[in-house]
Amino acid sequence: MKTNLFWLQCGGCGGDTMSLLNASSPTFIEAVRGLGLNILWHPSFSALTSRAYRHQLDRLVAGSEHLTVLCVEGDLELMIEVSDGIVVDAWSCGTMYRDFENMLKGRAPRDSLVLTPRVCGISGTAHLIAAAEAPDMVCGVTIPDNALLFRNLASMAELLQSDMRHGLLMFMPDFTNQCYEQTTFYQEAVERYRPLSGSSTIDAIKHTRRIIEIVAIIGGQWPNSSYMVPGGVAGTMSRDDLINCRYVLSCFRDWYETSVLGCSIKRWQAVTCSKDLALWYQEAATHRAGEVGFLLRCCRESGLDRLGGGHHRFISYGQFNYSAGDGLPPGAKVLASGFCDGELFEPFNQENITEHVTHSRFRDYLGGLYPFNGETVPLSDAADQGKYSLTKAPRYRDKPAETGPLAEMLCSGVALFRDLVKTDGVSVMTRQLARLVRGVILIPVMEQWLAAIDPDEPFYTPVKTIPDGRGYGVTVGCRGSFGHWVTIENEMISRYQIITPTAWNGSPRDTNHVRGPWEEAVIGTPVDDPDNPVQVAQVIRSFDACQVCSVHCIQKS
Numbered sequence: 001m002k003t004n005l006f007w008l009q010c011g012g013c014g015g016d017t018m019s020l021l022n023a024s025s026p027t028f029i030e031a032v033r034g035l036g037l038n039i040l041w042h043p044s045f046s047a048l049t050s051r052a053y054r055h056q057l058d059r060l061v062a063g064s065e066h067l068t069v070l071c072v073e074g075d076l077e078l079m080i081e082v083s084d085g086i087v088v089d090a091w092s093c094g095t096m097y098r099d100f101e102n103m104l105k106g107r108a109p110r111d112s113l114v115l116t117p118r119v120c121g122i123s124g125t126a127h128l129i130a131a132a133e134a135p136d137m138v139c140g141v142t143i144p145d146n147a148l149l150f151r152n153l154a155s156m157a158e159l160l161q162s163d164m165r166h167g168l169l170m171f172m173p174d175f176t177n178q179c180y181e182q183t184t185f186y187q188e189a190v191e192r193y194r195p196l197s198g199s200s201t202i203d204a205i206k207h208t209r210r211i212i213e214i215v216a217i218i219g220g221q222w223p224n225s226s227y228m229v230p231g232g233v234a235g236t237m238s239r240d241d242l243i244n245c246r247y248v249l250s251c252f253r254d255w256y257e258t259s260v261l262g263c264s265i266k267r268w269q270a271v272t273c274s275k276d277l278a279l280w281y282q283e284a285a286t287h288r289a290g291e292v293g294f295l296l297r298c299c300r301e302s303g304l305d306r307l308g309g310g311h312h313r314f315i316s317y318g319q320f321n322y323s324a325g326d327g328l329p330p331g332a333k334v335l336a337s338g339f340c341d342g343e344l345f346e347p348f349n350q351e352n353i354t355e356h357v358t359h360s361r362f363r364d365y366l367g368g369l370y371p372f373n374g375e376t377v378p379l380s381d382a383a384d385q386g387k388y389s390l391t392k393a394p395r396y397r398d399k400p401a402e403t404g405p406l407a408e409m410l411c412s413g414v415a416l417f418r419d420l421v422k423t424d425g426v427s428v429m430t431r432q433l434a435r436l437v438r439g440v441i442l443i444p445v446m447e448q449w450l451a452a453i454d455p456d457e458p459f460y461t462p463v464k465t466i467p468d469g470r471g472y473g474v475t476v477g478c479r480g481s482f483g484h485w486v487t488i489e490n491e492m493i494s495r496y497q498i499i500t501p502t503a504w505n506g507s508p509r510d511t512n513h514v515r516g517p518w519e520e521a522v523i524g525t526p527v528d529d530p531d532n533p534v535q536v537a538q539v540i541r542s543f544d545a546c547q548v549c550s551v552h553c554i555q556k557s
Helices: 015-021 028-034 050-062 100-104 109-119 124-139 145-176 186-193 199-211 213-219 239-261 265-269 274-283 285-289 291-302 405-411 415-424 428-436 438-452 501-505 517-521 534-541
Strands: 003-008 037-041 069-072 077-083 086-093 313-316 319-321 333-335 338-341 344-346 353-356 393-396 469-477 480-489 492-499
Touching: 003 050, 015 145, 015 199, 028 037, 028 199, 037 050, 077 534, 086 517, 100 109, 100 492, 109 124, 109 480, 109 492, 124 145, 124 469, 124 480, 145 186, 145 199, 145 213, 145 239, 145 291, 145 319, 145 428, 145 438, 145 469, 145 534, 186 199, 186 291, 199 213, 199 239, 213 239, 239 265, 239 291, 239 438, 265 438, 274 285, 274 291, 274 415, 285 291, 291 428, 313 405, 313 480, 319 469, 333 438, 338 405, 353 492, 405 415, 405 428, 405 438, 405 480, 415 428, 428 438, 480 501, 501 517, 517 534
Parallel strands: 003 037, 003 069
Antiparallel strands: 077 086, 313 338, 319 333, 338 344, 353 393, 469 480, 480 492
C-alpha cells in the first residue's frame, strides 16, 4: 500500500515546511523517495488547482483514497467578491489567535527571549533581535561591536534563505498552473519548478539549506534560537567558526550569482533604472536564463507587472546598524528606515504607529492605540459587529502601509526600484524582484562583517538585572518590519505588544473602514476561473504571507 501524505494548512506559519527542507541526513527529497511517500497535497509542493484539491479532499473524507499521514500547518483565509470576472472587494481573515502578548504578562523579562522566537518558525531571528533590543533599551546598555555584527549576520542569513525559498519554492511554482499552459514560458516553468523534482527546486533546496548553517554556527540551532541576551550575545565565535561562515557564504554567493542573478553582483549594481533593466535583460543569455530573468519574463507575459498595486504606501523600520568600526554616522543602517506615501518620503518614527480593532475580533477602543498602550482582549464571537479577523490593523499616521523588501528598497533610496515604481507602478513583479535581489545588498556587507569580527574582543556587556521601564525593539525580517514593545513593572513584564509584517500587510479594515494593504492590492485582479483563481493567489503570495501560501478563496452562496 502506498504511503499517502496530505499536508493541510490550518494554523500558525510555515516553519514546519522550512525546517523539513533543512533536513540533511537524509534530505527531504531523499526521504520522500526513500520512504516511497506519495504527496497527495502540499500547499507549496503541489500544482493542483482549487477544484482538484477539493476533489482530492472529498475522496479522503469519503474513504475512497487511503490516507497514511496527515500534517497540519499554516492558515490564511481570503474572501473576495467578483463582478464581471474582476475582484471588486476583499476581506483578509486571520483565523487563529495565539495570545503571545498575554502569555508574557507576569513573566520575567528574559522569558521573552525564549518565547517570542517561536511566534514564527521562519523569522525567529528577527523576533529574537526585537525581543533583545527592547530590554537593551530598558537597561540603557550599548552592546559591543562583535555582538552587533553577530546579531546582524544571523538575521541576514535567515533573510537570504527565506527570500530564495519563497521566491523559487513558493511563488514561481504558480507558473506551472494549468491556466498558463498556452504561454511561451509554461514548459520551462514546469521543468524548473515541478514539485520536488524541478531543476530550480532541487537547486534551491540544496543551497538554501547550507546558508542557514551560519545561524547554527552563531547560535547553536535554527529555528527557535535563543542566544541573544540583554547586553549582547551568549556566545563567541572562534577563528575556525569565522572561516566556516565565510566558506558557507562564498558557496552561496557563487550559486546566487550564477543561478539567481545570472550575472555578478557588481554587474547587477549597475542596473539603476527601468531602461538599464531592459538593457540588462537583452545583454546576455545568462541574464535571461537566471531566476531573476525568468521571473521578469513570466510576470510580463502573464500581466503580473500590472497587477497588485495596493495603496502605494510603504514602511520600513530599518535594520543592520553599522558598527563604530565602519566609520559611518551613528544610526546608519544597511536597510534604511522610513515611510513612503506616493513619492513623498519621511523619516520613520515608531511613535506614529497605532493598532486599530474596529474590524478585528478584539474588544473595542476608540481609534488606534500606540503599542505601549496597546490592548489585546480577544472576542469569541464578534462577526455580527463587522469584525472578521483575528489580526489587528496596524497603521502609520492612521494610514495603511505595506512592508517588505520593496518597502526597504524604496525607503533606502535604491534607484532601480524608485524608478520602476515611478515609471510602471507597484506590482507583483516589483515585489518579487525586490525579494530576489535583496541579496545584492546583503551579501557584500556580510563578507565585510565576517572579516571585521575580532574573536579576542568582547561579545557581551554584563547586565546583572533588568530594571523597571519601557523599551522597544524594531527590526526587519524576511517579510518586512517587526516590532516588540515591553513594559516592565516590579521586575515582571506587565505589558507586551508584537506587530509582525503580516499584521501590516494582511490587516483588516481600520477605524476609517480603509482596507489593509493586500485587501487593496487584489482589487482589479481578473478571475477567469473561480475554481482556479491563481492570479489572486499570486498577488497575495507577492507579500510573502506569514501563513506561507495557503490562500483559500470562498465562493459566496
